Amino acid sequence: MPFAKLGLRSELIEAVVAKGYDTPSPIQERAIPAILERRDVIGGAQTGTGKTAAFSLPMLQLLAESSFNNKRPRALVLTPTRELASQVHQSIRDYGQKLNLRSTVIFGGVGLGPQITSLRRGVDIVVATPGRLLDLMQRREANLSAVEILVLDEADRMLDMGFIHDIKKILKEVPNERQNLLFSATYSKEVKKFCDGILRDPVEVEVSARNSTAERVDQEAYIVGQKSKRAMLSSMIKNENWSQVLVFTRTKHGANRLATQLEKDDISAMAIHGNKSQSARERALAAFKANRIEVLVATDIAARGLDIVDLPYVVNYEMPNVAEDYVHRIGRTGRAGKAGKAISLVCETEEEYLWDIEKLLKREIPVFIIDQNGERREADMDRKPTSKKHAHSKNRGGSANRSFGGGGGGGGGGRGPRGGGNRNPRGGGGGPRSGGGGGPRGGGGRGRNPEGGSGAGAGSSQNNRRRSGGQGNRQRSEGNSSEGSSQGSKPPTFRSKITNLLSRGR
Numbered sequence: 001m002p003f004a005k006l007g008l009r010s011e012l013i014e015a016v017v018a019k020g021y022d023t024p025s026p027i028q029e030r031a032i033p034a035i036l037e038r039r040d041v042i043g044g045a046q047t048g049t050g051k052t053a054a055f056s057l058p059m060l061q062l063l064a065e066s067s068f069n070n071k072r073p074r075a076l077v078l079t080p081t082r083e084l085a086s087q088v089h090q091s092i093r094d095y096g097q098k099l100n101l102r103s104t105v106i107f108g109g110v111g112l113g114p115q116i117t118s119l120r121r122g123v124d125i126v127v128a129t130p131g132r133l134l135d136l137m138q139r140r141e142a143n144l145s146a147v148e149i150l151v152l153d154e155a156d157r158m159l160d161m162g163f164i165h166d167i168k169k170i171l172k173e174v175p176n177e178r179q180n181l182l183f184s185a186t187y188s189k190e191v192k193k194f195c196d197g198i199l200r201d202p203v204e205v206e207v208s209a210r211n212s213t214a215e216r217v218d219q220e221a222y223i224v225g226q227k228s229k230r231a232m233l234s235s236m237i238k239n240e241n242w243s244q245v246l247v248f249t250r251t252k253h254g255a256n257r258l259a260t261q262l263e264k265d266d267i268s269a270m271a272i273h274g275n276k277s278q279s280a281r282e283r284a285l286a287a288f289k290a291n292r293i294e295v296l297v298a299t300d301i302a303a304r305g306l307d308i309v310d311l312p313y314v315v316n317y318e319m320p321n322v323a324e325d326y327v328h329r330i331g332r333t334g335r336a337g338k339a340g341k342a343i344s345l346v347c348e349t350e351e352e353y354l355w356d357i358e359k360l361l362k363r364e365i366p367v368f369i370i371d372q373n374g375e376r377r378e379a380d381m382d383r384k385p386t387s388k389k390h391a392h393s394k395n396r397g398g399s400a401n402r403s404f405g406g407g408g409g410g411g412g413g414g415r416g417p418r419g420g421g422n423r424n425p426r427g428g429g430g431g432p433r434s435g436g437g438g439g440p441r442g443g444g445g446r447g448r449n450p451e452g453g454s455g456a457g458a459g460s461s462q463n464n465r466r467r468s469g470g471q472g473n474r475q476r477s478e479g480n481s482s483e484g485s486s487q488g489s490k491p492p493t494f495r496s497k498i499t500n501l502l503s504r505g506r
């Protein structure tokens with residue numbers, strides 16, 4: 001169905017055409033007509049599905065159709081993070097450039113002055129994070145008494161981040177008579193309860209099951225010792241010639257440390273997290289988008305809302321302990337119908353998190369180990385999710401939409417160049433699958449490291465995909481009790497080999 005059939009006015013159609021969109025995404029196709037009819041909408045959609053346009057386009061149209069005779073905002077969009085607020089605001093500006101509507105974005109971490117000035121001047125649309133908006137409301141600079149349309153974007157995340165009280169306070173100042181549009185990638189009991197308290201007879205738009213992106217992304221996990229992760233990551237990036245790699249750590253400190261370590265491995269990297277100033281975050285994001293740095297290391301919260309079109313690689317350097325975060329993380333790739341790749345580096349203490357994730361996704365993620373010959377083998381794992389109760393939400397339907405208007409899809413395949421491709425001078429041995437000089441385990445893959453090319457095995461990546469027949473469960477590549485084989489035939493030299501490789505050249 002073309003955009004023109006959705007009932008949008010010509011200025012908006014021109015704007016989406018200018019953006020290069022040919023056909024509405026499934027969520028747009030379903031949400032736009034409902035919103036134009038002034039219905040409340042609940043969208044089961046995560047970033048990457050086109051949800052921003054799904055609410056922005058009809059919202060702009062409704063605002064353009066009604067009169068604006070005062071300075072107070074008529075639409076309020078709440079988002080969990082500054083980055084998302086700024087991106088949503090930019091989209092609203094792009095889509096609405098031919099309409100005579102004013103908008104502003106409000107978030108913390110930057111001066112109050114310009115935000116106050118724009119509010120005083122008068123705006124039709126405010127895009128805001130809850131904390132700063134509340135601050136401005138308390139200063140009597142933001143008056144929400146004329147809001148007709150309320151959008152809650154990434155509602156699940158806002159609740160996760162503890163914004164519930166701020167949101168409740170904000171909602172008290174918004175007229176009861178309003179249209180509510182609520183988007184959430186996941187639906188825990190808390191989110192559902194929250195939605196029920198806000199929405200009135202909503203149209204449910206569940207075109208995007210929360211794992212639809214997950215299905216589009218080629219996912220793999222490697223069981224690897226904690227201490228070998230960094231060498232494995234460096235090796236993968238170098239030997240497989242990756243660029244634009246978004247790497248997740250759990251902590252801000254971990255993100256900083258990893259970025260510094262990668263730099264030492266001659267990989268350009270920057271960290272992005274909540275302790276960084278807004279300008280530092282924006283600088284890092286701009287450098288990453290412009291391909292000036294190879295790696296952006298991010299924490300979950302900082303990465304929310306990052307819209308990097310065509311991001312090819314996401315690496316879970318540390319596994320998230322909340323399964324839903326995995327979906328959000330890998331949702332940074334495989335966007336807008338494109339294929340992407342997500343690699344998880346899983347150490348012993350994180351295995352249960354992986355099984356929790358599989359449970360949430362309702363599918364198994366292929367798990368590999370790198371054996372003592374540096375070869376990649378599928379690991380035969382004993383999958384036991386944690387007993388602890390996560391806020392797992394029910395799967396909202398299964399109509400996975402893999403592409404916008406029929407494009408894209410596909411699993412990201414392409415295992416080719418990872419085989420024996422020895423790309424000196426950077427790496428002596430192959431990548432994680434090459435079977436070359438132990439790259440992923442820590443020693444290989446660095447031009448400076450003479451040990452790099454010394455491993456055994458020529459390494460055909462395809463051959464390495466065989467099941468590890470004789471290997472038992474819970475194999476690991478390094479740093480645990482059952483490395484290599486669980487049948488008591490642990491090669492005596494393996495651990496020391498790794499340890500040597502790791503200790504040299506670093």
Ligand code: AMP
Pocket residue numbers: 020021022023024025028046047048049050051052053307309335336404
């Ligand atoms: P969102 O889910 O809103 O974060 O959008 C994800 C990405 O898809 C953004 O880069 C949008 O610019 C892009 N996008 C949104 N709608 C469409 C469409 N109909 N066709 C192609 N790309 C789109």
